[in-house]
Amino acid sequence: MMWQRRDQVLSSALAVSATGLVKRFGDRRVVDGVSIAVPKGMIYGVLGPNGAGKTTTLRMLLGIIEPDEGQRMLLGRERPREASDLVGYLPEERGLYPSMKCREAIAFMGALRGLPWTVGRKRALDLLEGAGLGHAADEKIRKLSKGMAQLVQLLGSVVHEPELLVLDEPFSGLDPVNQERLESLIQAQRDRGATILFSTHVMAHAERLCDRLSIIAGGKVKFEGTVDDALGVLPHQAHYTPHHNADGLEALLPADAERENGSWRFAVPNEGIEALLVKLIDAGHGISGLSIERPKLHDVFVRIVGRQALEGAEA
Amino acid sequence: MSNFARGTRQALTIARRDFVATVFAPTFLLFLLTPVFMIGLGIAGGYSAASVSSGGAEKAVIVAIAPADRAAPLIAVDTQMRLLFPPHGENARPALRIEVPERDMAAQARSLFARGDMDVQAVLYGPLEHPQILRGALASGEATYLAQLAEQTLRAEKAGGTTQLSDAEITVFARDQTSSGGRRQVAYFASLGLFLMTLMLSGQAVGAMAEERSNKVIEVLAAAVPLESVFFGKLLGAFGSAVLFIGFWGALLLNLPRLMPPDATSRFAEFGAAVGPVFPLLFVAYFTMAYMLLSAVFLGIGALASTQREIQLLSFPITILQFAVFGFATFGAARPDSWIATATQIFPLSSPIAMAARAAYSPELWPHALALGWQALWVAITVTIAARMFRRGVLKSGSPRRRAKKTASA
Numbered sequence: 001m002m003w004q005r006r007d008q009v010l011s012s013a014l015a016v017s018a019t020g021l022v023k024r025f026g027d028r029r030v031v032d033g034v035s036i037a038v039p040k041g042m043i044y045g046v047l048g049p050n051g052a053g054k055t056t057t058l059r060m061l062l063g064i065i066e067p068d069e070g071q072r073m074l075l076g077r078e079r080p081r082e083a084s085d086l087v088g089y090l091p092e093e094r095g096l097y098p099s100m101k102c103r104e105a106i107a108f109m110g111a112l113r114g115l116p117w118t119v120g121r122k123r124a125l126d127l128l129e130g131a132g133l134g135h136a137a138d139e140k141i142r143k144l145s146k147g148m149a150q151l152v153q154l155l156g157s158v159v160h161e162p163e164l165l166v167l168d169e170p171f172s173g174l175d176p177v178n179q180e181r182l183e184s185l186i187q188a189q190r191d192r193g194a195t196i197l198f199s200t201h202v203m204a205h206a207e208r209l210c211d212r213l214s215i216i217a218g219g220k221v222k223f224e225g226t227v228d229d230a231l232g233v234l235p236h237q238a239h240y241t242p243h244h245n246a247d248g249l250e251a252l253l254p255a256d257a258e259r260e261n262g263s264w265r266f267a268v269p270n271e272g273i274e275a276l277l278v279k280l281i282d283a284g285h286g287i288s289g290l291s292i293e294r295p296k297l298h299d300v301f302v303r304i305v306g307r308q309a310l311e312g313a314e315a
Numbered sequence: 316m317s318n319f320a321r322g323t324r325q326a327l328t329i330a331r332r333d334f335v336a337t338v339f340a341p342t343f344l345l346f347l348l349t350p351v352f353m354i355g356l357g358i359a360g361g362y363s364a365a366s367v368s369s370g371g372a373e374k375a376v377i378v379a380i381a382p383a384d385r386a387a388p389l390i391a392v393d394t395q396m397r398l399l400f401p402p403h404g405e406n407a408r409p410a411l412r413i414e415v416p417e418r419d420m421a422a423q424a425r426s427l428f429a430r431g432d433m434d435v436q437a438v439l440y441g442p443l444e445h446p447q448i449l450r451g452a453l454a455s456g457e458a459t460y461l462a463q464l465a466e467q468t469l470r471a472e473k474a475g476g477t478t479q480l481s482d483a484e485i486t487v488f489a490r491d492q493t494s495s496g497g498r499r500q501v502a503y504f505a506s507l508g509l510f511l512m513t514l515m516l517s518g519q520a521v522g523a524m525a526e527e528r529s530n531k532v533i534e535v536l537a538a539a540v541p542l543e544s545v546f547f548g549k550l551l552g553a554f555g556s557a558v559l560f561i562g563f564w565g566a567l568l569l570n571l572p573r574l575m576p577p578d579a580t581s582r583f584a585e586f587g588a589a590v591g592p593v594f595p596l597l598f599v600a601y602f603t604m605a606y607m608l609l610s611a612v613f614l615g616i617g618a619l620a621s622t623q624r625e626i627q628l629l630s631f632p633i634t635i636l637q638f639a640v641f642g643f644a645t646f647g648a649a650r651p652d653s654w655i656a657t658a659t660q661i662f663p664l665s666s667p668i669a670m671a672a673r674a675a676y677s678p679e680l681w682p683h684a685l686a687l688g689w690q691a692l693w694v695a696i697t698v699t700i701a702a703r704m705f706r707r708g709v710l711k712s713g714s715p716r717r718r719a720k721k722t723a724s725a
Contacts, residue, residue, distance in 0.1 A: 064537045065710055082318070083539060089538040095531030099336055109330045113538040114321070153535075 014073070015040045015164050015195035016061055017207030021070035023056050030056050032219035033070070038197050038212070039164075043190050045206040046199040048216035049305055054199040055092050057216065058168050061197075062089060075163055083164075085114040088157035092168040092199075094150055098142035102128060102152050105141055120159055127155040131181060147178045154182065158189060165189055167198035171205050183209060207297040217305040227297065234295035234303060235267040243286030252279050268292060316636035325540040326548040333523075333552025338559060347560055349515070375409035377457050379464065380420050380440035386413045391461035391477035392468045396460070399556070408460055409436050416440065424449045437461050443469050495676075498589055502648050502675035505598060506668045510641040513605045516557040518633055520610035524548045528618075528709070537710060542702035546618075550610055557606060589678040597674045597683055603665035604690040609637065611694055612664070612673045615701025619708050623710045640664045648672035660686060 016038040023031040031053040038044040048054045060067045063080030075083040106127065107120030115123075128137050131151055143147055150173055158165060167186070171179050186196055186209060189243050200206055206213055207227060215223040215230070223230060241263040242249060249264075250257065254276075257266035269276065277287065337343055379389050392410045401410050412433070417423045424438040428451070437450035439456040443465040450458035471477040527533040527545075536545050613633055620626045647659030647669050659669035660682075670686045 059538075062538050064534070065706075084539055087538075089535070091531070091534040091538065093531040093534055095527075095533070095535050097332070097336065097526070097530060097532060099340070100332075108328070108332055109535065109539075110571070112325060112536070114324070156535075 013039060013044075016072075016074055016197060017055075018061060018072040019070055021057060021060055021067045021072065023053075023060060023065070024068050025217060026289050030219055031060065031067070033039040034216065034219070034221050035070075035254055035299070036061075036214055036221070036224070038195060040195050041107065041190070041193060042211040043196045043198070043209050044188065045210035045213040046197065046216060047203070047213055047301060048199070048200065049201055050211075052201075052216045052305075053219040054216055055168055058166055058197070058199060062087065062166060085160070086163040088113070088160065088162035088165040090157045090165075090167045090170055092172075094153050096141045096149055096153055096156075096175075098140065100141055101138050102133065102144070103137045105152060106159050109153075110159040113160040113162070115160040118303075123159050124155070127159060128152075131166055131185070132154060147174050150174060151178060151181070154185065158194075161192070161194075163194055165194050165196045165198075167196065169200060170198055171200060176235045203296070203298040203301055215304050223300075230297060230300045231295055233300050235270075237293045237295060237299075238264075238266055238268050238273055239289070239291045240264045240266070240280075240287070241289035242280065243288050245285065246285060248283065249280075249285050252276070252283060252285075263289070293309060322541055322544040322547075326544040326551060329536070329540065329545055329548025330551035330555060333549055334555040337556045337662070338512075343556070346556075347563060350564060374434040375436055376412045376709075377409050377436050377461055378412045378414055378424075378438045379461065380414045380416045380423060380425055380438065381443075382416060385443070385468070388468050388471060388477055389464065392471055393464055395477070395479070396464060396467060408710060409434075409457060410499055411464075421447070421449075430621065439465060498676045501594075501643070502672035505594075505671040505675055506645050506648055508598075509605050509668045509671055509680040510637070510644075512557075512561065512602060513609050514634070514637050514641075515558065516553075517606050517613060518630065518637075520550065520553055520614040520634060521620075521629055522623075523553060523614050524618040525620075525623065525626060526625040528621070533709075542706055542710075543698055546611070546614060546698045546702050546705075549614060550607055553610060554603070555605055558716055561602075589674070589676050591678070593680065598671055600683075600687055601671040601674075601690075604687065604694065607694045608664060608667065608690060608697060609640075611697040611701060615697065615704060618701065618705045636664075642670060644668035644672070650675055663690060666690050667704070707720075 014037050018037075018038065019035045021031055021034045021036075022029060034053065034057050036046075036057070046057065048052050056065070059065045061072055061074060061080065063074070071078070074080040075086050077083045078238075080087075097108075100108065103121055104125045106124035107115075107117050110120035110123065111117050118240075125134070125137055126135050131157075133148060133151060136144060136152075141152065144152065154167075156171065157167075165186075170182055170186075174182060174204065175197065183205065186198070190196055196209075199211075210227055212224075212226050213230060214221050223233070240253075245262060250259075253264055254266045254269060257264050273292070281287065377563050379385075381389055390411065390413065397408060400406055414423070414427070420440040424447070425436045427438050428449075435451075436454040437448055437460075439446050439448050439461040441447040446462065446465045448458045448461050468477075493588075524533070527536060540548075596695045613629075616629060616633070617626055620629060643662070644659045644665040645668070647653070647656040647665070650656055651673070656673075657668065658674060662669075666686055667690060670683060674683060
């Protein structure tokens with residue numbers, strides 16, 4: 001009983017929680033014991049290469065498909081359907097009725113989540129104008145470009161002001177201008193108090209937006225934490241350019257040093273870089289250039305999921 | 316908000332979208348006017364068939380080979396006997412032609428069948444006391460007529476002539492209640508009406524999920540709404556446009572008597588249902604159930620089809636299924652007190668048609684309340700099964716709880 005109460009207290013601080021989610025398609029375990037905890041009010045990223053199980057995980061969390069094993073809670077409800085009016089969702093495969101007008105399409109998506117049509121239509125107009133699409137309010141969806149239709153669908157997923165917004169690969173198919181618009185929209189939703197859970201395999205967006213993230217590969221969670229935690233997985237990188245690339249230089253550098261034209265790149269040693277620099281100067285190699293770089297999420301991702309998986313993702 | 320209330324609201328949202336999308340599409344006008352084309356084709360086809368048939372009928376004759384002194388009584392008796400048969404149509408008798416006998420009457424009779432200027436059905440020759448009748452393979456009625464013509468002519472001659480002896484006065488009597496024949500007619504037309512309306516309208520449900528699947532909207536709907544509500548919503552939306560269709564044509568048909576001559580409407584006085592004025596309401600209720608049940612089956616089957624080609628291929632077996640259901644229901648309706656009638660009233664797909672027929676010939680109302688509840692239950696069961704099949708087949712989602720229980724118990 002006490003444990004149950006503690007779970008309830010914990011779950012009340014979480015918008016989404018799941019433990020040990022498993023989904024099999026035939027003999028294949030597409031999702032293999034995924035656990036996830038998304039605190040309320042955060043932007044949470046689910047990162048992973050294509051085929052990692054991100055979409056299946058999100059679909060299970062939303063109750064579109066049922067997990068074969070594991071439990072999940074969505075906004076404090078064990079049955080995700082009971083929270084459906086409080087959730088907004090942009091699926092990976094975008095879908096709108098081509099014969100509907102933009103304004104109606106947004107109001108319709110709101111109505112599915114319990115928003116009255118009249119309110120939905122009014123909000124739709126405001127949202128479209130806010131997104132710079134006011135001129136297209138009465139245009140039919142079939143007349144819009146793919147990017148515009150995608151934005152309309154995104155507006156449809158927020159028109160009822162959901163507590164939780166789930167976005168599956170929201171940036172795919174958008175040009176840089178619309179990607180920036182989308183980032184602003186996501187941040188605006190967070191500022192409104194909503195929790196945002198989104199999946200992506202583009203690290204730059206995750207690094208800019210996420211408060212916390214999970215990295216999934218092969219259906220398993222490989223990492224869970226803040227962006228800083230993720231970046232801490234790898235040491236800082238030194239980029240050193242000597243005056244003279246004379247013999248014996250490589251022997252002085254750390255074992256992981258890699259030559260890039262006339263420069264060298266290596267991880268900053270745990271004890272610091274000062275002692276190494278003294279040795280290099282004493283040996284007469286000198287310092288023509290030196291920079292210390294914080295690792296990027298991309299590098300962390302490559303390290304965690306493996307270069308091969310990433311190449312598959314970026315293909 | 317309870318799950319039921321939420322599900323109903325979501326189903327109505329989907330129904331509203333589907334109804335508007337259907338009714339405000341230009342193709343709906345074409346759909347609404349389909350009966351005009353059907354009636355037009357029917358009239359054209361009927362007129363052609365009637366022309367061909369009447370052309371043949373005009374040339375058909377029956378022949379009596381008789382001496383000149385027998386011609387007049389034969390024609391007089393034929394005129395009286397002809398009153399027993401309708402002047403036109405399937406049961407009318409061909410015109411009588413008198414031929415003067417030749418030496419070999421049997422050969423003369425046979426040769427008449429070879430004449431190109433008339434279509435001889437049957438020929439009578441020889442003495443009237445023992446006439447010989449030669450007939451075509453399909454003219455047994457005409458042969459019997461000629462035999463009776465000989466008999467009645469002889470009787471008239473023995474009675475002293477063919478003059479009509481009695482003068483009957485005929486009065487039309489208006490019954491206080493419908494006749495059993497009228498009730499049977501209503502039962503038949505109610506069954507036929509339900510069948511035709513569901514045949515025409517419910518088949519559309521086969522492709523109802525195709526739009527959602529091709530546009531990928533199904534993912535948005537499935538995330539927001541239980542699939543059962545999606546399916547119910549689609550059924551209600553399609554039903555709405557069907558009701559609009561029926562309302563339009565129903566209003567026209569209801570006003571049809573105003574265009575008919577006054578005595579024409581009196582012909583319908585004997586038509587009526589045993590349940591009385593409630594019948595139209597029951598008919599509407601059974602149409603609703605028939606439509607929902609068949610549409611739910613078709614919607615479920617069609618939702619599993621992944622291409623338009625598969626949907627088109629499904630149309631034929633679906634039409635056959637509808638004909639089979641109609642045949643089963645009318646077979647039972649023709650035997651009201653048999654176990655087959657009960658079976659057709661219980662079997663969910665035939666139940667609405669069979670019960671509509673029952674309303675025509677049986678006055679009890681409680682079986683209808685029971686039947687409507689039973690049919691509504693089957694609509695719910697069908698939609699639930701269809702949604703479950705769609706979830707498993709298309710969304711690739713199983714049922715975890717059952718599997719978990721099995722594991723636990725193992």
